[in-house]
Amino acid sequence: MSFNKNVKSFNFVHISKYCYMVSIALTIIGIICLSLFGLNYSVDFRAGSNVDITTSQKLTEEQIHPVLEKLGIAEGTLVSPGDDRMTIRFTNVLNEDHESQLKQEITKLDESASFEVNTVDPEMAKELARNAIYAVLISCLGIIIYVSIRFEWRFAVAAIVSLLHDAFLVVAVFSIFRFEVDLTFIIAVLTIIGYSINDTIVIFDRIRENLRFSKLKSTSDLADLVNKSISQTIMRSIYTALTVFIAAFFLFLLGGESIRMFSLAMVIGLLFGAYSTIFIASPLWFVLKSKQKNKPAKAS
Template sequence: MRYSFRNFDFVKASKGFFIFSIVLTLLGIASLSIFGLNYGIDFQSGSSVDITTSKHVDKTQAEDFFKGESLGEFTFTTGDDRFSVRFKDALDESQQLKLENDFKSKFDDKASFEINIVDVDIAKEQERNALYGMLIACIGIVIYVAIRFEWRFAVSSVIALAHDAFLVITMFSLFRLEVNLPFILAILTIIGYSINDTVVIFDRIRENLRFAKIKGPDDLKELVNTSVRQTLTRSINTVATVLFASLCLFAFGSISIKMFSLAMLFGLFFGAYSSIFIASPLWLMLRKRAKPKKAVKVQSAP
């Protein structure tokens, strides 16, 4: 793989990825402003009812059944012999018992129910804690990269991390996918994965800087391209390994884990190219803007 890309100009190709990311970012801002996020039971008060049936139940009949129960506004999704219903209002114990008994008597007496209830205060607290967790993670990463490298590396890595996280959020907003606690865990995992890949490239750039003779912008550009080529095989292998695991989780995992694995798939895609085509070219732009160090004049002795 290294020889296949030995003449490829990653810095030049990054312009297309910049445009792609800017377009998606603008779409995300518009989508979040108009539609917001489709919060799950973890971040909104209400009741989540997951039903697993032992035989096939018609989707339309099941949805009509929940409408007939008159339990307020709800959203309805279905899978293979499984139904997921989220009620906007929290159900009390008697409503839960009636719902379960009515469903079993009409459709399947062997159906199993899983009911989760979150009140308003708990939902707000979980949303606040999730935001704090992501903020603290980003601050810790900035401090680590700034200490280990320099401020230009830190700025570039944080922009790349924000890019990855925001574009995953954009995908969930555009496609109205449910945002719950597993989604937050996926975002934190993506941040950790992305910074790891970025640090590997930055470390190679720093090592190559020690021995490179930089005379102008073209030399810096070639140094970045060389550093990316030297780490490309590792990046591809890492992405492929994690991607395979995420695909297996999405294909064979339960409904509760599908949103986690889907967020991981989006994050792997954005993280894979942001380290190469976003973070590294950003560092190059910042480095080019740096003022050259003035030579120190040594005065001769009188």
Template structure:
């Protein structure tokens, strides 16, 4: 079935390329200049999440930390003002943790509870390496699967969109100095899965339409791709919106510990829907149009 579409994605592909390239360059500049703001999972140190049981402020929490011997910390307050979070560059000893807990109990009462996370330098390096390997292995197997299931042109276009989505999320976290931790890596891997899923849905429709299409020019190829995109457009949007609603709900109502995970998911889901339509399909068009007119 041929759909009447009002927007020609292939015709405007260069605008998409410019937009994505600008974001990528901005991200590269930020990463080179500032790097990533690694959390305690990837950087030696300790983190304390303290539930004080009543509303407080960052200034009041800072005074309590000063009483425990940590005058130079910068606490953040979340969870309706009842949860205090602090990151320490150096691992805390058990005595220091107890001193902080006792200081908060003296100020706010015995209902105070804490959650401690300490990582030594060797473990931090190991976790960072393993996270990079996990993303790399997932990407390699996706390339192999698409190459077998479709063809090499689809694999190149799919991995380009996949890397685009992952790098957009990384760039945003670098630009705004958001913390990168293990939940962030989980979000990246989840985004890769959703991104390639949306891309494969469009590629599958392109392959079906390609079997019956009579392509004599780049214009015929462009029309076939646009037709395929619009045939799957409603499904792609509905799938992304369903997960996006859940991610936004987690970001708004979830705890501080999963807020950055939810934010990474929101950015990645939007980027994934965009790249599947506006990056992957045009890249496949660029590769496929070169083969038009060649002998089989």
């Protein structure tokens, strides 16, 4: 082999066996939670109206509920108060009369209140949910085609398993903790897929480069090559993930309510993405490559 065997590297391939078990356990927990609880969809993905109210003073639920009951629209509503902002979610679509009356009643509580009403009808909600799923699936299909052409099918399989692992675990976390899923969440998932495949391709490219100048005689040589390839690129992966993580974390802490779920999904996804790139994707390629009959050492 062309690289120095005296250079010690962490045994990522060996540790990955335990990481697989952890990931499988998390996936099973996620499937159970999704089956039992589903996702907490925002108004973007389910029919209803969402009223965002900006106020000059803090309004409480105790002040708002009597107004809703007076108008006969209290059933199935969720009130989320804040210091200078309040959100009221209705499971039914508000008609123009109810919307006008609601604004009048709340204006009596705070004359400077301003309103933003978002309404989604049932057909639009279904279409948005369907298009979101298509967006994720099409992006994954494009990645499979690209990696298969650029590298080989084993790299493509390892990459797509890693990406689906990241995306699903982010969805599972949102299901477990009942975080709200809106359109920005879908954007975050697609962004996470982009960052994850970028880091994965960097490691795959280094593996392919090392394969060209190596003479592998056994599976242990192949494992050593994978370990050294990851070691040679791990700091780049960590720095890339860390810089974006810091930005997403402070956006979550200090950003507005409209991007809070996007930032949270990015924070969670970047952690899973860095983990899967190192401990899932490349070791999985090693498993597939080591099963190649009679040709364990040939470069792709």
